[in-house]
Amino acid sequence: MAYISHQTGNPLNDYFGFASECSAQPLNSLELIGMKIPSSFPKAFLERYEVVFGPDVFKDVINGFDAKRHTWFRINTLKGSVQDAFNLLDEEKVPYHRSELFSDAGWVEFSDRDLLLASTAVRTQLVYIQGFASQLPVRFLDITPGLKVLDLAAAPGSKTIQIAGLSHPEDEIAAVEVVRKRKFKLQDNLSMHGAGHIRVFLQDGTNVWKYRPEHFDRVLLDAPCSSEGRFQLSDEHSFGFWNASKVKEMVRKQRRLLFSAVHALKPGGTLVYSTCALSPEENEGAVDYVLNSFGDCLEVQPIALDLAERMQPIGMWRKKEYHSAVQHACRLMPSEHMEGFFVCKFKKIATSNPPLKFSR
Ligand SMILES: C[S@@+](CC[C@H](N)C(=O)[O-])C[C@H]1O[C@@H](n2cnc3c(N)ncnc32)[C@H](O)[C@@H]1O
Numbered sequence: 001m002a003y004i005s006h007q008t009g010n011p012l013n014d015y016f017g018f019a020s021e022c023s024a025q026p027l028n029s030l031e032l033i034g035m036k037i038p039s040s041f042p043k044a045f046l047e048r049y050e051v052v053f054g055p056d057v058f059k060d061v062i063n064g065f066d067a068k069r070h071t072w073f074r075i076n077t078l079k080g081s082v083q084d085a086f087n088l089l090d091e092e093k094v095p096y097h098r099s100e101l102f103s104d105a106g107w108v109e110f111s112d113r114d115l116l117l118a119s120t121a122v123r124t125q126l127v128y129i130q131g132f133a134s135q136l137p138v139r140f141l142d143i144t145p146g147l148k149v150l151d152l153a154a155a156p157g158s159k160t161i162q163i164a165g166l167s168h169p170e171d172e173i174a175a176v177e178v179v180r181k182r183k184f185k186l187q188d189n190l191s192m193h194g195a196g197h198i199r200v201f202l203q204d205g206t207n208v209w210k211y212r213p214e215h216f217d218r219v220l221l222d223a224p225c226s227s228e229g230r231f232q233l234s235d236e237h238s239f240g241f242w243n244a245s246k247v248k249e250m251v252r253k254q255r256r257l258l259f260s261a262v263h264a265l266k267p268g269g270t271l272v273y274s275t276c277a278l279s280p281e282e283n284e285g286a287v288d289y290v291l292n293s294f295g296d297c298l299e300v301q302p303i304a305l306d307l308a309e310r311m312q313p314i315g316m317w318r319k320k321e322y323h324s325a326v327q328h329a330c331r332l333m334p335s336e337h338m339e340g341f342f343v344c345k346f347k348k349i350a351t352s353n354p355p356l357k358f359s360r
Pocket residue numbers: 134152153154155156157158159160176177178179182203204205206222223224225253257
């Protein structure tokens with residue numbers, strides 16, 4: 001494999017508006033630790049995120065991209081009990097570890113992944129492969145039977161299945177997906193995992209609030225994003241698509257979906273917003289957008305989660321100071337246990353007065 005040599009001169013500083021913010025010499029820290037970064041890895045990413053995180057945290061991020069990630073799973077209680085699932089894994093001698101935080105989750109080492117995938121528990125969909133971080137948004141959504149729930153960007157359906165497992169089959173759960181092929185994938189996944197009763201809509205989620213203003217008790221927006229938290233140095237597909245305008249493109253989509261999510265949520269209801277992006281714009285910037293756009297009708301609820309991967313949310317970026325409440329959100333670094341992730345939980349404390357017309 002070829003490795004890039006990092007240059008300290010940075011022609012992209014102007015593009016990102018970094019020049020005045022960037023006090024560190026870009027990429028020196030990488031040179032120091034002799035990271036093995038493939039030549040195909042986007043240089044603009046390295047330059048940008050060394051500034052976002054600072055050299056020390058940035059090294060940890062790159063180490064997280066380099067780690068052989070454990071395979072996390074969750075018990076799909078639509079197919080059986082937690083005890084049944086672990087018994088089955090025991091019988092087949094799958095060397096799993098149970099989660100210290102969540103009784104329905106566990107993981108295997110990277111080297112035992114194939115063993116887990118071939119197990120009866122996985123083949124019968126009693127055990128569902130789902131990253132640790134990806135399991136979090138629904139855990140913070142406080143789903144109980146009897147609620148109306150909207151999953152606004154649902155395919156391929158990992159979180160919809162998780163929601164179904166916590167709900168009553170009669171409950172109104174709406175799963176929305178805008179891409180036709182992905183909608184069919186979502187439907188298949190739901191049927192296969194015992195959640196075929198969930199209603200799936202092929203629809204642009206940015207419009208849902210118009211049809212169901214202030215209707216849902218819970219809204220999940222696991223937003224389309226730049227997916228930077230999922231990069232793996234050993235897998236070119238994970239980062240090959242990234243370019244400098246990706247973040248901007250995603251921010252536009254996220255703001256429109258957030259607008260819809262807030263107006264579709266009942267006063268008193270809960271919205272969880274999540275991404276697997278690392279950029280401040282898609283994470284703290286999104287929370288800041290909600291708080292500034294919807295004034296006093298939403299508040300951020302602190303997320304209690306004690307993990308080594310948790311880092312303080314970014315308070316300021318490109319001379320913009322974010323609302324202080326972004327500090328209650330949960331930002332996670334990529335590691336051997338998880339992809340990089342961001343989750344924020346909002347409570348709607350008053351009506352958002354959904355307008356008659358959508359204004360950008
Ligand atoms: C991060 S993925 C969701 C993953 C899903 N929550 C899960 O856990 O399996 C984001 C999804 O949103 C969809 N999407 C993008 N724009 C959308 C829109 N305007 N309305 C509805 N879905 C959208 C994408 O096609 C993609 O399937």
